[in-house]
Amino acid sequence: MHKPISLRTVFSVLAFIVGFAISADTYEVDPAHSFVIFRCLNVAQASSVFIYGRFTDIKGRIVIDKDLAKSSVEITINAESLDTGVPDRDKHLKSPDFLNTKQFPVITFKSKKVESAGKNRYRVTGDLTLHGVTRTVTLTVAKVGEGKNFKGVPVIGFETTFTIKRSDFGMKGLMNVAADEVTLTIAIMGIRK
Amino acid sequence: MIFFVKSAMALSLPPFIATVLLLLASLFASKRRLQILSRFLTASAVAFGYATGHRIATGSLLLIPRSVEDWLPLLAFAALMLSLFENLPKISAPIRLFLRLVLSVASILALLIPLANLSLPSKLGWAFGLGLMLAILWTGLDELSEKQTEALLPLSLSVVTAINSTALLISHSAKLSQLSGVLTAVLGTFFLFCLWQRQWSIAKGASGVFTSLLFGINVSGIFYADLPLLSAILIWLATLSGWVRSLPFSRNLTNWLQIALQILISLSLAAFSVGIAVYKNGLPTGGY
Numbered sequence: 001m002h003k004p005i006s007l008r009t010v011f012s013v014l015a016f017i018v019g020f021a022i023s024a025d026t027y028e029v030d031p032a033h034s035f036v037i038f039r040c041l042n043v044a045q046a047s048s049v050f051i052y053g054r055f056t057d058i059k060g061r062i063v064i065d066k067d068l069a070k071s072s073v074e075i076t077i078n079a080e081s082l083d084t085g086v087p088d089r090d091k092h093l094k095s096p097d098f099l100n101t102k103q104f105p106v107i108t109f110k111s112k113k114v115e116s117a118g119k120n121r122y123r124v125t126g127d128l129t130l131h132g133v134t135r136t137v138t139l140t141v142a143k144v145g146e147g148k149n150f151k152g153v154p155v156i157g158f159e160t161t162f163t164i165k166r167s168d169f170g171m172k173g174l175m176n177v178a179a180d181e182v183t184l185t186i187a188i189m190g191i192r193k
Numbered sequence: 194m195i196f197f198v199k200s201a202m203a204l205s206l207p208p209f210i211a212t213v214l215l216l217l218a219s220l221f222a223s224k225r226r227l228q229i230l231s232r233f234l235t236a237s238a239v240a241f242g243y244a245t246g247h248r249i250a251t252g253s254l255l256l257i258p259r260s261v262e263d264w265l266p267l268l269a270f271a272a273l274m275l276s277l278f279e280n281l282p283k284i285s286a287p288i289r290l291f292l293r294l295v296l297s298v299a300s301i302l303a304l305l306i307p308l309a310n311l312s313l314p315s316k317l318g319w320a321f322g323l324g325l326m327l328a329i330l331w332t333g334l335d336e337l338s339e340k341q342t343e344a345l346l347p348l349s350l351s352v353v354t355a356i357n358s359t360a361l362l363i364s365h366s367a368k369l370s371q372l373s374g375v376l377t378a379v380l381g382t383f384f385l386f387c388l389w390q391r392q393w394s395i396a397k398g399a400s401g402v403f404t405s406l407l408f409g410i411n412v413s414g415i416f417y418a419d420l421p422l423l424s425a426i427l428i429w430l431a432t433l434s435g436w437v438r439s440l441p442f443s444r445n446l447t448n449w450l451q452i453a454l455q456i457l458i459s460l461s462l463a464a465f466s467v468g469i470a471v472y473k474n475g476l477p478t479g480g481y
Contacts, residue, residue: 088477091365095418096262102417103261103307132259170259172252173368176200 027156027190029060029075034188036077040166041179051178053093055107057081062190064156071114073124073158075188077107098171098178104132109186112136124160133169137162144187154192161185204246204371205378212242212382220390229280236276236398239379240269243406246375250368261307261417262368265409268300272405276398293331293401298324300405304412311416323412330429331404337435342394344387345452346435349459350395351380353431354407356463360428360470361410363477366418372410376403407432421473424466431462 036055041047057078065071079101082090094101111126120143128137144157163183166172219234244266248254255263275296279289302320305311311319338346354376362370380395380403387393395403411428414420437443437458438451446454 088365088475091419091474092367095366095368096260096413097366097368100260100417103309105309167252170253173250173371175252177367 024063024065024070025154026193027062027064027154028193029058029062030155030189030191031056031058033157034058034060035185036075037185037187039183039185041181042177043175043179044177047179051084051089053082053084053090055079055081056083058188060188060190062156062158062188068114068116068122071111073109073111073114073126075109075186079105079107097174098166099131104130109137122158128164130164130169131166131171135164135168137164139186149191155189156192157187157189159185159187200371201374204249204374205381207249208242208246208375208378209382211245212238212379213386215241216382216386216393220393229277232280232398233273233277235395236273236402238383239395239399239402239406240266240273242379242382243269243375243402246378247372250371250375258303261304261413262372264300264303265372265406265413268303268405268409269402271296271300272402273398276401279401280398290328290332294324294328297327297331297405297408300324300409301327301412304409305416308416323408326426326429327404327408330408330433331401333433333436334400334404337433338395338400340439341435342392344384344391345455347380347383347387347395349434349455350403350432351377351384353428353459353463354380356431356460356467357407357411357428360424360467361414361418361420363467363470363474364414364418364420364424365474366414366420369410369414369418369420373407376406376410379403404432419474421469424469424473427462427466427469431459431466434459434462 036058037052038054039050039052042049042051055077057080058075059078060073060075063070063072079099080094082093082099082101084090084093093099096103106129108129109126110129111124113125115123115125117123117140122141122143123138124141125136125138127134139160139162141158141160144159146156147154149155161183163181165180166178166182167175167180215234215238219231219238222228222234223231244254247262247266251262253263254266256267258264258267275292278284278292298320301323302316305316305320308316354373358370358373358377361373383395383399408429411420411425415422415425434455437455443451443454
């Protein structure tokens with residue numbers, strides 16, 4: 001016969017669950033206040049200019065835990081939402097020449113490890129999936145700020161800038177048109193759920 | 194201008210060398226009366242010539258495809274293997290046609306499966322429709338190349354692929370445009386070889402490899418870039434323009450008039466293809 005579970009054990013478990021729930025805050029990425037911007041040298045223009053563009057459709061979730069190791073971030077970017085301000089260039093960047101968005105419609109980042117890197121700075125290691133290729137990257141992320149917005153809802157914002165090589169993600173063609181190195185800036189604001 | 198010339202040279206010279214070497218090997222085999230080997234080497238000249246250029250244009254030549262264009266060299270090698278099988282003496286015409294149809298449908302399906310925004314039934318429908326067209330084009334060009342053992346056919350195909358390259362560039366894919374340019378270089382090499390060896394033709398299994406590649410490039414252009422379907426169909430029809438010389442009204446014309454008519458139809462269809470691409474996509478703004 002099983003020994004009955006004591007009231008003390010039940011309370012301990014409940015306290016743990018409640019404690020966990022309290023210690024972890026979940027934020028939904030706010031597309032209106034989040035930006036993914038890229039920069040790439042235009043080699044075809046004698047490497048005299050950087051092309052800037054952004055992705056306008058961003059989704060994601062940030063989990064902030066007191067125990068930093070339990071914190072996480074997931075971001076999904078709609079590759080079709082690329083915008084450089086020149087429609088012909090957008091179509092070219094979305095074609096099989098570069099992103100091939102008809103085959104690879106989303107770009108994702110999923111964290112695996114979050115560590116402190118100083119005051120309001122974090123080292124986030126995770127999987128970046130771009131053009132169907134997943135590579136582990138480590139980003140230095142800065143907390144821009146947090147608090148309650150004008151509606152009284154808790155918000156939090158982060159920003160990171162990092163450089164990747166597009167060839168590492170299978171985009172090896174047309175190196176005489178666009179440089180291999182692409183610098184990405186991800187600035188996201190989360191709204192607490 | 195220097196930029197385009199440099200790009201064209203970098204893309205076309207290695208395929209030219211690879212194609213010439215394999216055509217010379219084929220000629221050597223032919224003189225030794227090794228006809229099956231000779232046909233295989235001629236078809237290999239297209240497949241390996243293209244693969245060389247593909248490696249330069251895309252920066253990779255993968256055995257396991259990841260992005261859609263990675264399939265193109267594999268389609269060429271599948272067509273090459275089928276051409277080897279077709280050249281065996283005891284293969285009947287119905288079996289040959291059936292195998293071409295199966296490979297054509299499978300090739301198109303391979304290109305469409307990675308497409309994210311098309312349902313499986315739609316993919317199957319497109320694969321059967323376009324696969325049937327590919328098999329017809331393959332057979333049509335194969336028969337034509339048996340009839341026209343002269344340099345005009347590879348020259349005509351080379352010009353058509355060059356114009357196709359323009360249509361693809363207008364349709365926002367420089368990479369697919371370059372791949373069509375690689376075919377231009379390969380077929381241009383065949384043209385020069387045919388000028389030297391007057392009785393040489395691309396009939397030796399090479400037409401199947403060429404057709405698979407041209408079809409594959411354009412299907413990628415339709416579904417992954419902005420190439421209009423009608424543009425692609427006109428380009429495919431332009432490759433068969435040599436059949437006009439077999440039509441009843443054309444037989445009464447002199448040889449030179451027949452050749453002029455073939456060139457005129459070929460160029461007109463290809464030009465219409467570019468016109469339709471411009472109509473849909475507009476002229477490139479240039480230098481973006």
